[in-house]
Amino acid sequence: xVRGETTGYAVxxxxxxxxxxxxxxQASTALVRDLNDRPLHTIAVIQDVTSRKNAELELDxxxxxxxELVTERTQALEESHERLRLSERMASIGSLAAGxxxxxxxxxxxxxxxxxxxxxxxxxxxxxxxxxxxxxTMTYLRQLSxxxxxxxxxxxxxGASSVQADLESWWPEVxxxxxxxxxxxxxxxxxxxxxxPRVAIGPHQLTQAVLNLVVNAxxxxxxxxxxxxxxxxTIWAETVGDGSHLDLGVTDNGPGMSxxxxxxxxxxxxxxxxxxxxxxxxLSLVHNVIQAVHGEIDLQSEPGxxxxxxxxxxxxxxxxxxxxxxxxxxxVALKDPRVASYTTSLLRTSxxxxxxxxxxxxxxxxxxxxEPGMYEVDALTHFLRGGHGRKVILVNRNGxxxxxxxxxxxxxxxxxxxxxxxxxxxxxxxx
Numbered sequence: 001x002v003r004g005e006t007t008g009y010a011v012x013x014x015x016x017x018x019x020x021x022x023x024x025x026q027a028s029t030a031l032v033r034d035l036n037d038r039p040l041h042t043i044a045v046i047q048d049v050t051s052r053k054n055a056e057l058e059l060d061x062x063x064x065x066x067x068e069l070v071t072e073r074t075q076a077l078e079e080s081h082e083r084l085r086l087s088e089r090m091a092s093i094g095s096l097a098a099g100x101x102x103x104x105x106x107x108x109x110x111x112x113x114x115x116x117x118x119x120x121x122x123x124x125x126x127x128x129x130x131x132x133x134x135x136x137t138m139t140y141l142r143q144l145s146x147x148x149x150x151x152x153x154x155x156x157x158x159g160a161s162s163v164q165a166d167l168e169s170w171w172p173e174v175x176x177x178x179x180x181x182x183x184x185x186x187x188x189x190x191x192x193x194x195x196x197p198r199v200a201i202g203p204h205q206l207t208q209a210v211l212n213l214v215v216n217a218x219x220x221x222x223x224x225x226x227x228x229x230x231x232x233x234t235i236w237a238e239t240v241g242d243g244s245h246l247d248l249g250v251t252d253n254g255p256g257m258s259x260x261x262x263x264x265x266x267x268x269x270x271x272x273x274x275x276x277x278x279x280x281x282x283l284s285l286v287h288n289v290i291q292a293v294h295g296e297i298d299l300q301s302e303p304g305x306x307x308x309x310x311x312x313x314x315x316x317x318x319x320x321x322x323x324x325x326x327x328x329x330x331x332v333a334l335k336d337p338r339v340a341s342y343t344t345s346l347l348r349t350s351x352x353x354x355x356x357x358x359x360x361x362x363x364x365x366x367x368x369x370x371e372p373g374m375y376e377v378d379a380l381t382h383f384l385r386g387g388h389g390r391k392v393i394l395v396n397r398n399g400x401x402x403x404x405x406x407x408x409x410x411x412x413x414x415x416x417x418x419x420x421x422x423x424x425x426x427x428x429x430x431x
Contacts, residue, residue, distance in 0.1 A: 024053040108141050113342035164316050165203045167196050174207050182218030185228025191236040198316040199246050201293045209286045213309050217252035224255035249310040257301040330367040331355045333374045343369050346424050367427055371395040384409045393423045
């Protein structure tokens with residue numbers, strides 16, 4: 001080959017056809033030589049390679065899209081792992097809260113019983129004042145333990161607690177928990193209409209729904225740069241129309257929401273906070289819980305005007321009941337003298353004539369509070385069938401198998417302070 005001589009080349013260029021479409025053309029040449037390797041002539045070939053170039057371009061786009069999909073799926077998988085880790089941490093916190101609430105309740109109950117007993121004794125005024133002060137503190141701890149227990153239950157499980165909630169008794173149990181759910185300095189206030197009916201939602205579901213709204217309200221106030229002392233979250237409730245529904249709402253004086261944020265506020269994983277500070281599941285959880293009980297949720301908010309989220313809940317029709325228990329007899333047969341003393345005190349305060357001398361033969365009592373092992377099942381069955389309106393509250397702390405006991409009037413509770421108080425309250429109001 002002579003220096004500087006080329007044997008051939010190929011080049012691809014794009015041209016515009018007469019109809020305006022584009023075409024790819026490949027022009028190639030090859031040098032032809034004789035037997036002595038001397039150049040004779042050149043062959044040139046021009047080809048339309050549009051189809052090949054389009055196929056290559058489509059393949060390149062497909063490859064690029066696959067790379068984008070892999071990146072997106074990898075990111076989504078990492079986010080799923082993070083949410084799973086967060087769920088595991090929340091489950092651990094829930095278990096811890098449930099355990100703390102249960103243990104606190106078990107510790108508070110005997111102290112409350114002893115204080116009730118001391119309060120009935122003749123004591124100097126100074127000692128009585130000290131007892132009242134301790135009772136106030138123990139009442140705070142009891143309410144906090146009840147709030148922790150409600151917080152720890154699964155909000156998606158409608159059977160985890162009662163299917164009805166009485167706001168009058170619910171609020172004292174959760175007030176301390178909700179007050180501590182906002183940043184320090186932010187006020188939490190309540191404005192409940194008098195004589196509110198019961199609502200068809202479990203207390204644990206109500207607690208977690210309101211807790212999420214209160215937390216969001218507190219975060220919004222601080223996130224807007226407001227001074228904590230200027231922030232206020234109000235929990236309010238009022239009946240609607242004919243009383244078939246009740247509105248329970250949470251109102252804050254925070255920065256409010258834009259129209260774009262309002263549109264997506266109840267979407268799962270949507271949040272305006274940093275990912276490390278929020279899962280974006282708060283309002284979504286509230287929405288799901290309220291829908292599950294056939295309620296409705298409404299969000300009213302404007303920039304600079306705060307936010308009000310209203311949960312419209314169906315109410316429960318109250319059945320008429322007689323609360324005059326004067327002269328009725330009750331028997332308390334419990335092994336733990338502290339629990340027996342506390343139960344006796346509550347019943348006597350409600351007007352019952354209480355016998356608490358152990359598992360004596362049942363006679364004319366209308367209510368028996370006892371536990372497994374104190375009476376034979378047949379004896380309790382015979383008692384319940386022996387008179388109209390008789391009731392037995394069976395404190396089954398260890399979850400013992402009681403066999404096929406399905407008698408009307410028999411209520412089995414777990415022995416916690418809250419369940420005991422609720423069972424006795426129902427027994428009194430339905431006496």
